[in-house]
Amino acid sequence: MKIVEQKISMLVTKETRIVAKTSYMKKNVQSVPLKTDNNLLRYTTLVGIATILFVAPFFRGLFFPSEQRYALLGVTILFALAYIHSQFKKDTRFFGHPLDYFIFALPLAYLISTFSAVNTQLAVDALLKNIMYALFYWTVASTIANGKDIKTLINTIYISAILVALAGVMTATGFINIKDGFLPGDGGTIASTLQYKNALASLLASALIVGLYLLISNEDNKNAQRLKYFYGVGNPLIATVFFCTNSNGGYLNLAVFILIYLLFIPPNKKITALYFTGISLLGGLLTARVMLKEIAEKNYTAAWLVLLICMLASLLLSYLYNNLANRQFLAEKLHNKKTNRIALLVSYLTLVLGAIGFITLHPSLMAGFISKLHMHGALERITMYQDAWRMFMERPILGWGGGGWQEAYQAYQSYYYVSRQTHSYYLQVLIETGLVGLLLLVGTWLLLIKITYRLYLSKQTSENTRFLTITSLVVAAALGAHALIDFDLSLASLSLQLYTWIAFLRWLWTREMERAQIKKVEKTNLMRIKTVIIAAVCLALLYCSLSLISSEKYLNRAIAAVNQKDGRQALTFTDQAIGADPLNADFYIIKGQLLLAAGKREDAVAAMEKATRLARYNAEYQAILANFYNQANLPDKAIAAADKIVKLSPLNLQAYESKARIYIQTAMAELHKGDKTKAEQYLNTVLAIPQQMQEKLAAVPEEKKKLWNNTPLVPSNKIKLNIAQASYFLGRWNDANRYLNEVSGDQSLQPEATLWQAVLADKQGDKEHAKQLLSKFEKQNPNQIKEFSFITSLPVLGE
Secondary structure: OHHHHHHHHHHHHHHHHHHHHHHHHHHHHHHOOOOOOOOHHHHHHHHHHHHHHHHHHHOHHHOOHHHHHHHHHHHHHHHHHHHHHHHHOOOOOOOOOHHHHHHHHHHHHHHHHHOOOOEHHHHHHHHHHHHHHHHHHHHHHHHOOOHHHHHHHHHHHHHHHHHHHHHHHHHHOOOOOOOOOEEOOOOOEEOHHHOOHHHHHHHHHHHHHHHHHHHHHOOOOHHHHHHHHHHHHHHHHHHHHHHOOOOHHHHHHHHHHHHHHHHHOOHHHHHHHHHHHHHHHHHHHHHHHHHHHHHHOOOHHHHHHHHHHHHHHHHHHHHHHHHHHOOHHHHHHHOOHHHHHHHHHHHHHHHHHHHHHHHHHOHHHHHHHHHHHOOHHHHHHHHHHHHHHHHHHHOOOOOOOOOHHHHHHHHOOOOOOOOOOOOOHHHHHHHHHHHHHHHHHHHHHHHHHHHHHHHHHOOOOOHHHHHHHHHHHHHHHHHHHHOOOOOHHHOHHHHHHHHHHHHHHHHHHHHHHOOOOOOOOOOHHHHHHHHHHHHHHHHHHHHHHHHHHHHHHHHHHHHHHHHOOOHHHHHHHHHHHHHHOOOOHHHHHHHHHHHHHOOOHHHHHHHHHHHHHHEOOOHHHHHHHHHHHHHOOOHHHHHHHHHHHHHHOOOOHHHHHHHHHHHHHHHHHHHHHOOHHHHHHHHHHHHOHHHHHHHHHHOOOHHHHOOOOOOOOOOOHHHHHHHHHHHHHOOOHHHHHHHHHHHOOOOOOHHHHHHHHHHHHHHOOOHHHHHHHHHHOOOOOOOHHHHHHHHHHOOOOOO
């Protein structure tokens, strides 16, 4: 009986321990770090992330909305997969760090600014693009399970950069054709698949830092010997193409961040870093100069031979270093922390003293460098920044909406230039979303610095994690800093890379600093509501992406129908395009033109008015609308639209050309109706246009006039022809004859000028000369007799 009681007691005790252990596990299960969840869903998402990062630079850097919409489609699907995976992991938190709130708040700022945007389509495109960035950031941060995943994505970014660099060399040497991939001027400039040299320089500068990180982090890995040689050859190749971009801002940006990065290289790896940085940059610089010279002389084989020699020399130097580094008597010295620090200090001192000595011996080079700071491009950019600030001050809180600068900058420019980008990502965000958006960007960068600082100094952080942390910040900062002076981040491929590095920092923080924290478990109802909201957002984004993609396909079909002279089918496809994308002003322009051709003037005018409401600062649309008003016999509206053209683009010569043409057309229509008072008013306005232009030009500071690229604001031959026409109707025939003689040498205007010379000759009684003039361009203008008869039937006010 005693034995039975003992056994029962033991069983009870064991059961009590099991219950207690179970209770303990339930309480503390959330504090256990998440194990790597190697399931198919996560791997599929990771492959998708890598694919987007890899291919994005090859689609014009995803600069244009047409490519961005496909990227948004892919990112939305990946985000949905990542969210489903997070639910399987019982990871219920969507926002786990203040950084998440800042990242997702920026699209919210764009959403709010959309309601007051000056171009609705551009605002929607900007909104969708920023939503894509936020979703991609969250997808990357939640999909990564370990350091291996990060290395996979980093290698993907690096290999993609190498192929972009090779594509640049291939287009420069004629192997492939990439539009604007190589510009032969100024000694040759490679822009590769990004089609913009400064964006390529930014991408390759970050890739050089990435390559150095991969090389250093694999130095002690005996299983990665071949990889070390790959990075040792890859970086000189990237550096060569980098120096072929001829991007002054890119050079400065790399110099700053490579020097900063070397300071934070692990203490025992600084000599290795200095060595490979030296051979990459020096080798790349020398190779680029020689290669561009051979390309300029069309010696493409020699250019490839020079590049091959550079790569083979880099491979040999890598091999020699690695073999020497493996010898015990050198290995101890090469990896000695004190020796490494001294080597870095000596290198920096040598660099500084060498620069000072070089400048002392070659002062003209320093003067040339200073002149570059004041060259046309730099001064033009400063002016753009000043104009951007003026726009911001007009709408300081919520901004102009996405695309605000592109839509409205000509109304605020200090002198006439064409630049649809502000050449500063931060100023662009400031214009588009106001102070709210800029503060969100500043907050994001401050949080990234804080995360890096905490991780770098934490005792829990390993050497490898510390190195990866500083690399992530430096690469992100290099991408972000260059965007201070250029529009690199308007290329979505670069922005996606930036958000990837931000996601790395976010994940490292979660792993290193929050692994022991107890996670809050959301209530089931809240989880369901959140899931429903996220599902609805994903479905909405998928619908938007597919709808916008289909709208472009409908438009292409409409254009094809126009080319086949099938107006009815073209109009049907245009209506389908509008149905898929009802906010695109371009579609209404095309619809209006098709309706006008079909004789439906009222419907055409309605379509055009819709276009100008969607794009309120577009001067070209106003010019088209004014023409439509004239054809629809709405002269007052035509004149109002003509005045608005100049108001929206006061320093644009074409705006005054449009105004003069529309005023003449309207005046002739009024003469035909018999309203001589209005006609005279409009004709005198045409004569006053040169004075109006002169007043606008006088308001431009002299230093800004020197920057004027295009034709100064003086009457063009088109305006002179309109002045001649106005002078004719006002009875100032000597002035009309003088202006017609001035423009008669312009081949593009000869048929019209000759027609008016014939009209003037006829009115002056020289019928024979008028007939001779009309016969000159009878074949080019079969309707000129009808036009001649109409013009001569109109009254001349000065008679």
